[in-house]
Amino acid sequence: MTPDFEAQLRAVSLRVTRPRLAVLSALRDHPHVDTDAVIDLVRADHPTVSHQAVYDVLRALTDAGLIRRIQPAGATARYESRVADNHHHVVCRSCGAIADVECAAGHAPCLTASDDHGFVIDEAEVVYWGVCPDCATSTKPTESASSEGTR
Amino acid sequence: MTPDFEAQLRAVSLRVTRPRLAVLSALRDHPHVDTDAVIDLVRADHPTVSHQAVYDVLRALTDAGLIRRIQPAGATARYESRVADNHHHVVCRSCGAIADVECAAGHAPCLTASDDHGFVIDEAEVVYWGVCPDCATSTKPTESASSEGTR
């Protein structure tokens, strides 16, 4: 599948520019990257792109709904291009790694608050906190010599 | 209920100091405040307390489990003293106001991921996004004809 980034941009009335195509391409190949990583990825192909351009592009694409911004507590902002469904994320407490988790309900908000305090709720964001497989094995190698793979 | 802050601190092997008692007191009276607000509240009683002391105290109390740190995407860190239950929050997209929402299940994690990718999950954090009653009325001209600016 080769996404037509140009068509995506035109569909939301955004001009088709090299930085924007590069950002979309970077996010397609690298889900859950932070702004700094996006800058590096973009500059691999277009070394002259400024950091401000990447910040502007990420904001424009987020506002347009082409990408999604995720920001786990205590971490810098990350972006992903999966926006069609409203899925959730697992975040590793140790290394910050992020993985996708399917949402039970296919539509937002997937949960209903018991008492909404009069708020008009349009989205329920779920973040699962835990330890990723890599960190689990590397931090506890002493006692779990036998049971390495619990997966 | 009058919490015995001194006993709480001793219970987790933390020294009883004025800045810590002041922070606990401030959080009891003002839920969901950010660090800056805590500094102001503490200095109302103890003007000489440094901002660094407040940062240190907030971290120490958070690590000890006496308070909880919450950080909605795009906002600064906020703290609350309600830690016994694992409840969730509604956040206003417009003004950032936060309200508590009871959790259906009384224990963490209250949700189970459909596919945990091998992660060892210990908590499911839920953030409901929406618009608070105040912002809803001020942006919709249906009912806010004249004076409203109460916040």
Add this chain to the structure above:
DNA sequence: ACGACAAACTTGATTCATTCCAGATAAGGG
């Protein structure tokens, strides 16, 4: 009660993600 030691605090500088600004460039409708 007293002294010692380490935890905790004060002061001040520093980091780092993000935003602001002014001027240059280029996308795309006419």
Add this chain to the structure above:
DNA sequence: CCCTTATCTGGAATGAATCAAGTTTGTCGT
């Protein structure tokens, strides 16, 4: 092809949070 203006470049500024060095103070042992 030209004009308008959205977008990009380069550089400075903001602000939450952290780091570092030195001083104070809570708590324990005698």
